Every structure is written in structure tokens, then in C-alpha cells.
Amino acid sequence: xxxxxxxxxxxxxxxxxxxxxxxxxxxxxxxxxxxxxxxxxxxxxxxxxxxxxxxxxxxxxxxxxxxxxxxxxxxxxxxxxxxxxxxxxxxxxxxxxxxxxxxxxxxxxxxxxxxxxxxxxxxxxxxxxxxxxxxxxxxxxxxxxxxxxxxxxxxxxxxxxxxxxxxxxxxxxxxxxxxxxxxxxxxxxxxxxxxxxxxxxxxxxxxxxxxxxxxxxxxxxxxxxxxxxxxxxxxxxxxxxxxxxxxxxxxxxxxxxxxxxxxxxxxxxxxxxxxxxxxxxxxxxxxxxxxxxxx
Numbered sequence: 120x121x122x123x124x125x126x127x128x129x130x131x132x133x134x135x136x137x138x139x140x141x142x143x144x145x146x147x148x149x150x151x152x153x154x155x156x157x158x159x160x161x162x163x164x165x166x167x168x169x170x171x172x173x174x175x176x177x178x179x180x181x182x183x184x185x186x187x188x189x190x191x192x193x194x195x196x197x198x199x200x201x202x203x204x205x206x207x208x209x210x211x212x213x214x215x216x217x218x219x220x221x222x223x224x225x226x227x228x229x230x231x232x233x234x235x236x237x238x239x240x241x242x243x244x245x246x247x248x249x250x251x252x253x254x255x256x257x258x259x260x261x262x263x264x265x266x267x268x269x270x271x272x273x274x275x276x277x278x279x280x281x282x283x284x285x286x287x288x289x290x291x292x293x294x295x296x297x298x299x300x301x302x303x304x305x306x307x308x309x310x311x312x313x314x315x316x317x318x319x320x321x322x323x324x325x326x327x328x329x330x331x332x333x334x335x336x337x338x339x340x341x342x343x344x345x346x347x348x349x350x351x352x353x354x355x356x357x358x359x360x361x362x363x364x365x366x367x368x369x370x371x372x373x374x375x376x377x378x379x380x381x382x383x384x385x386x387x388x389x390x391x392x393x394x395x396x397x398x399x400x401x402x403x404x405x406x407x408x409x410x411x412x413x414x
Contacts, residue, residue: 209251221302229280273324
């Protein structure tokens with residue numbers, strides 16, 4: 120209703136008004152888990168989780184010990200164990216403890232292959248001795264009876280060592296663990312490296328049953344690798360390989376009246392197929408387990 124002397128105004132849409140009070144969220148009551156009132160989910164990681172993932176390979180290794188443990192008890196276990204600990208400490212400095220333990224155990228599985236075959240042939244031998252950055256070695260107290268026997272004892276190590284790496288890879292796939300894949304990669308790689316056709320590596324002893332001329336090819340290839348990628352360990356292996364090749368060349372006529380390197384055609388074929396087939400499978404294993412270094 121209009122009143123005399125009073126003019127009604129429309130409300131100004133731009134006139135400031137007081138903002139309503141902002142709503143607040145309820146505050147969680149503090150509990151034993153902290154002010155948030157709940158325990159946040161934490162990803163499982165670290166040494167404990169990795170050791171849990173390694174449980175299956177360790178159990179498998181335990182079965183190996185049950186089978187070959189009697190053989191190991193006849194060796195100087197203290198010396199072998201002490202050298203293993205030294206190697207683990209050395210590799211820990213580079214890769215960390217989990218990788219060091221996994222790597223040394225895979226080397227041990229490799230050596231168990233040699234131990235089994237040596238005991239089967241009745242060849243006396245020393246205890247396995249671990250040498251940091253050089254793997255491990257078993258010193259024979261007498262030579263095998265023939266190149267065929269030497270092939271058998273030489274390939275037993277890479278065969279069992281490759282199976283050990285394959286077991287770790289199977290667990291890595293099941294657990295989707297890049298760390299276990301990396302350990303399997305190391306296992307495949309070290310067994311493939313051992314197949315280089317130069318003595319004192321396993322490959323040099325294996326090719327003795329194929330054709331001793333492969334030693335020369337292996338030595339030339341190793342020399343080329345040293346020149347292309349200089350490395351102290353490769354230089355050391357090259358020196359040992361050259362000395363061993365020269366020694367075998369000088370005594371070739373006296374090794375069982377020249378019959379040491381005489382093998383039957385089926386034995387030569389078996390050695391060749393085993394050698395090159397295992398090398399090819401190890402290349403496949405290395406390709407399957409290669410992972411980036413930033414995981």
C-alpha cells in the first residue's frame with residue numbers, strides 16, 4: 120500500500136549480503152590408530168615380503184639338500200659356508216642383501232649339479248669354494264676318464280643351475296615380482312656365461328666332447344670381448360683360458376694315448392645338442408626375465 124511521502128524501492132541485486140556459514144564435516148574421534156580414526160593401508164614391501172616370496176624356492180632348495188645333503192656332509196661344510204657368507208657380503212655391497220642371498224643360492228644349486236655328477240662318477244673332489252665376483256669352484260683331485268665323462272660332469276652344473284633360475288622365475292610370475300625376476304635373470308645369465316667355450320669355464324669342458332677346436336674359437340671370442348669391453352674379471356679368465364689351452368695342447372698326445380678326446384658319434388651329437396640347446400634356452404630365459412633397473 121502506498122504511503123504519502125514514501126517511495127518504495129526495488130531491492131538492489133548488487134547490494135552485498137552476508138554469506139551463509141559454510142557447512143562443516145564431522146571430526147573423527149581419536150583412537151589408538153591416531154587422529155584419523157583408522158589405520159591406513161600400507162603396501163607390503165621390504166626384505167620381509169621379499170623373503171616371503173622366496174619361501175617356495177627355499178623350500179625347493181631344502182628338498183635338494185635332503186637329496187644331496189649326504190654328499191655335502193662329506194665336504195668341509197664350514198669352509199663352504201664361510202666362503203658363501205663372504206660372497207653374500209660382497210654382493211650385498213653392490214645389489215643389497217636379498218639379491219645377494221638369491222644369487223649365492225643359485226650358484227650353490229649350480230655347484231650341486233657338479234657335486235652330484237662327480238660323486239656318481241666316483242671322482243674325488245674338494246669342497247665347493249665360493250669366490251666373490253668369480254662365482255664358485257670345485258677342484259678335482261683327478262681328471263675324468265674321458266672327454267665324454269668330462270662333458271657329463273661339466274653340463275650337470277648349468278643344467279641344475281638353469282632349473283633353479285627357472286624355479287625363481289616361476290615364483291616371480293606367480294607373485295608378479297620384478298625383484299624375483301631380476302634374481303632369475305642373474306641365474307640365467309651366470310649359467311649362460313659359464314657356457315663360454317673356454318676352460319676353466321663349464322663350456323670349455325663341455326665342448327671337449329664336441330671338438331677341441333672350439334677352444335680356439337672361444338679364446339678368440341673372449342679376446343675380442345676383452346678388447347671391446349675391458350673388464351678385470353674377463354682379463355683374468357682370458358689368462359687362465361690361454362694357459363689351460365696351452366697345457367692341454369702340450370699334453371694332447373699323452374691323454375690316454377690320444378684316446379681321451381675320442382668320442383662316439385652319438386656322444387658327440389648328444390653333447391652338441393645339449394650344449395647349443397641349453398644356450399638357446401638360457402637366452403630365452405634372459406629375455407623373459409629382463410626388467411628395468413628402476414623398480
